[in-house]
Amino acid sequence: MARLMGQDRSAKRAAAIIGVLAMLLGASASAAEVSVADLQAAMRALGFLTALQNRSTITVGVVYAGGDADSKALAGRTAAMLTRLKGPGSSTVSANVVAVQELSQNAVHVDALYLMPLPADGGHTVSEFVKRQSVVSISNDPGCMETRACVLLVQARSNMSIVLDTALAQAADVKFSTVFTMLVKRR
Numbered sequence: 001m002a003r004l005m006g007q008d009r010s011a012k013r014a015a016a017i018i019g020v021l022a023m024l025l026g027a028s029a030s031a032a033e034v035s036v037a038d039l040q041a042a043m044r045a046l047g048f049l050t051a052l053q054n055r056s057t058i059t060v061g062v063v064y065a066g067g068d069a070d071s072k073a074l075a076g077r078t079a080a081m082l083t084r085l086k087g088p089g090s091s092t093v094s095a096n097v098v099a100v101q102e103l104s105q106n107a108v109h110v111d112a113l114y115l116m117p118l119p120a121d122g123g124h125t126v127s128e129f130v131k132r133q134s135v136v137s138i139s140n141d142p143g144c145m146e147t148r149a150c151v152l153l154v155q156a157r158s159n160m161s162i163v164l165d166t167a168l169a170q171a172a173d174v175k176f177s178t179v180f181t182m183l184v185k186r187r
Contacts, residue, residue, distance in 0.1 A: 032117075034078045037156035038140040039085055039114075045154050045162060046112055047088030048180035049136055057092045061110035063126065063137075065118050066099030075116050082114065103129040115139035115150055123147025130172045137168075145187060152184075163187055 046052055060082055064075035079095035087093040095114075100122040102108055112135055115126065126149040130137050137150045144150035145163060151174060153163040162184040169176070 033074065034081070034114075034116075034140055035156065036081060036085075038154060039078070039081055041156040041160060041162070042114065042138045042140075042152070042154045043082075043085055043087050043093065045138065045152055045180070046136065048177045049088070049112075050175045050177065051134075052088050052091075052111060054089065055087075055091050055111070057094055058087045058111040059109070060093060060095045060112050060114050061098040061108060062095055062114045062116065063098050063100050063103065063118065063122075064116045065122060066101040071116055072097065072099075078114065078116065100125050108133075110135060113137040115141065115144050117141045117143055118147070118149065120147050123149035126150075127168060127171075130168065134173050136172070136174050161185070 046058065052058055060079075062075045062079040062082065064071040075097045079097050082093050082095040085093055096110075098108055098110075098113075100118055103125050108129070110133075113126065113130070115137055116139075118126070123144070124147075126137055126147075129135075130151065136152060137144070138152045138154055139150045140153070140155050142153060145153050145165065148165065148168060151165055151169050151172065153161070155161045164176070164181065164184045164186050166186050
């Protein structure tokens, strides 16, 4: 009997450890680092945006889930990487970190948004800002398409993948070159 109780406790401990590991691995997966290749592809995609052609500097707001220190740190690292890249047409990139909650205020002035993984309710805030300010939102996180928060999903993993949310692009009145729209996947 004592032996069975000991096995039961061991099984419970193992289940608890597995649960904690799953939570930790899940949290780190959702806050995965953005690759330089993803950011370079995003900057190249912005080069097809008619409003940003022939600009010497573009400002990108890197949007994170407010109140989440890990998300803010990831956004800071992403913003730092962006400032080391060339923007469309060799423009200089200026990047600042913005909490998603700040987008509901009109104090944020950017040419584009780069989205970190956001909670579902953050998608509405982003899409309303994009429509109000006529800017493009970009992410490498497929979740942004599900929440209808990004105009462009850009991933430069083993092969390049760009998905354009045509409804959000039209609602935001952002226009890309015809060649670009013919080459990307549309949603």
